[in-house]
Amino acid sequence: MSAPGHPKGEYRNAQQGENPASARFKDQVAIVTGAVGGIGSAIVEGFLAEGGRVGLVDFNSQGGQAYEQELRKRGHEVCFVHADVARFEECQAAYDRITRDLGAATILVNNVGISPKTDGRALKVWEMPPKEWENVVSVNLNSVFYMTHLATPHMVKQRQGRVINMSSVAGRAYCDIVAAHYAATKAGLIGLTRHWAAELGEHQVTVNALAPGRISTPLLKTVPKEINDAVAQVTALRRLGTPEEVADACLFFASDQARFVTGQVLDVAGGWLMT
Template sequence: MLLDNQTAVVSGATRGIGRAAALKLAENGASLIVNGTNETLLQQLVTEVEELGQRCYMVPGNVADPQTADRTVEAAIQYFGSVDILVNNAGINSRNSTLNMGLEEWQNVLDVNLNGTLYFCKTVLPHMIENNHGKIVNVSSTAAKNAHKNAAPAYGASKAGVDYLTRHLALEMADYNINVNGVNPGPVETDMSKQWSEEYRRQVLSKIPLNRIGTPEDVADAVYFLASSMSDFITGETININGGTYMN
């Protein structure tokens, strides 16, 4: 297993992509610190990881609060002594148009999606620099690359910020053997996609060349690749995972 003796921190791990990524990393040898806002679901995840034979601790909290990053990384150092992998997955969406979107809604989406990513990166990077090693994987979205009527402007703007932050940190951290990459999921079966109407689901499916909606496990596979030694010569990249709906 490529992640033996490594510690991974996963934010937003209670559902969907975050949960699938946490389980995938554990299946491949990583010990875990998992974060989320739902303590019941976090505890269920901890139990599943332990059943895989890996150690796992949970740190509840909203990533929009900088102290959540502090507490999560402190737990990783306390229990495991280091942080080798950081997966920034926590995120929220809104679907109001620009004119119907309140400024509080705009700020809330940016606080979680963009600022939360920054808080976790800033907190974990000193430890990775000290160890001259680390893998950071930021979960973004194809909404960062293409305007979409089904997403509020705050969502696309926050994810575009995550993409730029990924490239910038990759450049800054290259001297310390720290790889910073991202994944840009497209249509994936998550709690967000459960909000779709059947008509909208059919419209989405009709535009996917591979003719299916993705799964959290599809994204988790790419997260694992970027978190492992298989991606040692890749940094500053974002991988589109969307069945071909957006190609570049």
């Protein structure tokens, strides 16, 4: 579900014993899907650096267990659960385990996402096997419903909650480096974000989405350099983004500073695909 491997603190200086001046998430529990590597790990480290407890959900069992041990050695309260988020029963088991170990979450980051390629390229509609379509929809879209369905009852009861969905600029404009299934699911997340923002607003639960552009994650190292260079050249800031830059935007939506912001989609793309 996420890039292989796990970071070793390169995204955040969230070391053991750190006492940040701004602990925006002290005593709060966040759940992050697709938490091992790339953007997911940057978000995890951001919450931990500001006092939060974090439940990590990922399909990468070996990487997740190693990352959990590393974070615990650094003094953080975390709980990793291996799960195939395309299956509701596994989402349920992950949510229950995190709630038991850390407490009920008031922050949910639906970060998990996949974008399959064949020989390094996205398949056209006439080439795409139906099974590939179904798998991407299950992971990228169905999992977001499953996790939000599980997490929001507590948020509604507490009249406090933040849901952040990881969409993409590909859900807002045509992007020829991804396939239709990815674009459709990311556009679907924007629709869910706006609908749930209206449903949950009266309960003081906000729902927002991020739309990253080309972000320099371990997964991008598998892409030919000329493709990433071409994207950078048509990006207003003339570079790719970093996982930490996406995490910073996510932490804003999760924080009290965004308490009157809901139903919004924020591009974190350096100006790529503005038109």
